[in-house]
Amino acid sequence: MQHFPTNRQAFFLLSALLLIFVEAAFFGNGSVFLILLGIGTLYYALRNTSKYRRSYFWIGAFLIGVSILSMWSLRLMIFGLAIYLLLRLWKGQAWLQTTPLQGSADTGLIQNKVMAAQSTPIESYEWKDIHVQGFIGDILVDTTHTVLPKKPSLISIRQGFGKVQVIVPYEVPVRVFYSTLLGEARFFNGDSQRILNTTIHAEDGYPADEGNRAELIVSVTTWMGDVEVIRR
Template sequence: MKNRWRAFLFIEAVLVLWLIYQITTHLFILGMIILGLFIFFSVQSSKKENKTPYYLISLFLILFSLFSLTSFWVFLIVNGVWLLSEGKSHLKKMDNRLFKHAPWNKKDMIVVDTVEKMPKNGKKIKYEWLGNTKIGDQVYEWDDINLSVLAGDTIIDLGNTFLPKSENFVVLRKGFGKTRILVPTGTGILLEHHTLNGKVIFEGETISLSNETLKIYSKDYDESTRKLKIITSVFLGDLEVISV
């Protein structure tokens, strides 16, 4: 691997020397590049308010000169071939090192262990009145959801739980903000939604409501063994129900 890098760097050095040679032996090309650099640095130190046209002229003169040289084209082709053959693996390794904990790399397959349903004792769950709320960012045992939110965006993710083969409920009362509910594919959905003003996005369809109540079923509701009833009341805000 080191030998390949050495060979590549040697070729790059040769091409750079060839490029410098062609620039210095073509007086017209050399003059164009010097003129472009002169305009660039002159404008940079000036007090002109709109410098963009001068920068564009400078860039045009330099690029026009370089693209007129054979050595520059060969330089670009060699680098392009190298990036296609070797660059992908190095970029992937760099991405794994630098962005190991980035959101797009956190794609783990999670298997939810299931047990026999057990009797439930009374419990109390605290939700915030204000601010963004997210339910289901970790694996959890399913229980019907019933919450009230004054203002903020709300995300309810049912992908990290296991819905029983029965009727399940999500009840939400909300003042202001957007709401997104993620439902596992194959679950029959009944949505009852009321809002003073907002939109509902359900199975690819967008429905606008103005002080109206909407009751809608998913296409596979009757055939599904697992059913989810979503009952929401929002003063102002959009609701999106997505199958995942």
């Protein structure tokens, strides 16, 4: 079964919360309460296993649909989005530009940013442990372009919303710790699995040779975001 991408789920959730805030703060529209009631009904339907689950779901969807159609903030957002798209098309700009960062002793391979799509350099680089925090954006860490030291190396990522992808070489043992409220995980070219408010652990390449050896430990924590750790 194909899941709806977590990034899009996060986008729609944040958009809905923004609309509710704008409508309540500036327009005083009573439909906000219908939206909250509809969201509560949908949540109850998704968590309930009774035979009335489908009925609760459609009631919640109906309440949300009716209230959204009467929201002035939604109309203004659609108008603003149309203007934004026209300006971007006029300027011919790319929708998303991911700029690889050249690591240094001061900044590290990836920086803490509120909203950004980041990746490690696309050419060979010197390895440094990664400790990064962000709010919205995708992060790509490709360790096949570097030489990991003969000791445990750490990738620690704390992200609000967005996808985290880590590419590791075949000969390096890897441990992965992934914690999220809602997301999808895919480890070592296996099948994807949906994660709901839990922490999972996976490892590959063990037992390794005794003595000094390269080892990679990946720790990822998100609110809503997908994680993919693959070998290449």
